Amino acid sequence: ETEDLDYFYPTAVLETGYDILFFWVARMIMLGIENTGQVPFRTVFLHGLIRDATGAKMSKTRGNTLDPLELIEQFGTDALRFALTTGTAPGNDLRFGENRLEAARNFANKVWNASRFVISGLDGESGLDGWHDLPSVEHREDRWIVSRLDRVTVEVNESLRNFELGDAQQKLYDFFWNDYCDWYIEMAKLRLRSGGGPSPLPTLAHVLERTLRLLHPFMPFITEEIWQNLRSKLPQEGDDSESIMVAEYPTADSPRADAQAEEEIGLVMQAIRAVRNTRAQLRIPAGQRLEAQIEANGMQGPIEEEAEVIRALSRVEPLHIVAGGSSSNDLPKGVTLVVNPLIVHLPLEGVVDLSAEQERLRSELEDCLKNLDRVEKLVSNPNFREKAKPEVVETEEARLQDLKERQQHLNEILEQLAG
Structure with a gap:
């Protein structure tokens, strides 16, 4: 009976691979009950195996292993962490290749560049009081991004409670890249240039700071660096944590939803x-x-x-x-x-050569129909569905759907140009 044992035993969650359930996890439970009378944990969270890009198990004899230290040197630690934990469901094996690492590195660069834009815009600016809680949000664009932020915060917390780490990261990825960077920042640039209406800077800072805290468990190093720089440019508001690591994780107990x-x-x-x-x-x-x-x-x-x-x-x-x-x-x-x-x-007269454009689109439609016919026959073939790997069948079904949408889109444009 020691102070350490009393503090650390029993724990709440064990995270491990499904391949050692009997060889390790079951024995931990039996030994724990035998020696202490208590189970060592109540929840076992299983991760899948990391496989190579083709789905084969990594092994030295196959020569398909990846050295994490080399990957960190090439892509960065946060990119490696993000690539390993996003886009996969609990217990499912992960196909891991350089394309995942490149996508994660691109996201880290996106976070860095967007943050640099916001932080540089805060230099020497006044009127930033209230950035932490945004007591009054007036502009439609600000209300939209704050509403989206709180919606994502609720969804991320729910995913984490359910141990759906990949789902939580995907939601944050989509929100930051699409809503915040591709749309809100571009809208904010127009308002900053015009100088009219309420400044978007407090909202830019508010959303960035909360998103960094949401991202921190998945990308700890880049979020810490940016968070420290961002807080240094803002009035001291909210908690006075010295590190993002110990700052409160965002919640949305009273979501600022704005459906309109x-x-x-x-x-x-x-x-x-x-x-x-x-x-x-x-x-x-x-x-x-x-x-x-x-x-x-x-x-x-x-x-x-x-x-x-x-x-x-x-x-x-x-x-x-x-x-x-x-x-x-x-x-x-x-x-x-x-x-x-x-x-x-x-109106397109004088902008494009309508006759030439119609000819080109008809040619595209013809190619589309040929591919559509080929993929339709493949997907409807019982032998293919029976013998092909599930992921191959899924890929071909997605291709079929894309071709159908492409055909519809081309037909619509041709009809309009003809009219």
Whole structure:
């Protein structure tokens, strides 16, 4: 009976591989009960095996092992940790190759660069009081990102309670890369340049600081470095922890949900994506401005207020916003995009050679149909489904779905150009 034994025994969770359940875990339980009368843990969390990129078990005789020290030197410690623990379910084996490490390193770079932008913007700025709790959030874009942050915080905490570590990391990855970096920071840049309305800096700092704390268990080194630099630029608010390691993990006990802001900004994002996709499909250079007309159909207020975001992020100029049903019937030939309830018209005469573009799209559609026919026959073949590995069947089914969507998209564009 020692103080250490009393403190450390029994524990709560054992994390181990499924391959040693009987050889190790069962014996730990039997010995624990025999020597102390108590089980040593109540929960066993099983991780899968790390396999090579082809799914084979790693071994020195096969020569397919990876040296973690070399990987750390090449990709970084946080990237290695993130690559090993994301994108996998508990107990499932992990196919591990350089593509996963490169993706994790790219994410670490994204976190670093986005944080550098925010921290550099805080230098010498006033009006940052209240950044920690954001007692008053007025701007639609700020309300949207705060609502999304609290939603993700709830989801991440729920995933961690259920030991779904990969799921928690994927949610954080998607939120930080897509919502925060690709959308909110780009929107904030426009507001910072214009100088109008409430500054986005307190919200930028608030969301970044909380996201760093959410990410810290998975990427401890980069988050600590950024967190220390960020806190040094901000007024002293919240807890005064010396390290992110001992700072409180974020929760959202009273989520600041804003369904209206999420709906309105979501609509703006869909409209921008639709225009971007059309530009890519028709190979219109990124630097070339397009004229656009949006039928707002009851959303005129939010669309007009976010018009500068639409102009800048979809590269349209001029942008006409009209009430539903008021557009003229003699618009030049072009493409009509339906982003319910919005209708976006893109006149294309003089922008692209419509005849040549139709010919190119017909050729693409022909290739698409050939591939679709081939993959459909493969997927519907009982011998293939019986003999192929499950992941191969899944890949081909996903390819079939992509080809069907591609066919529908090409048909829609050809119909519009013909009209």
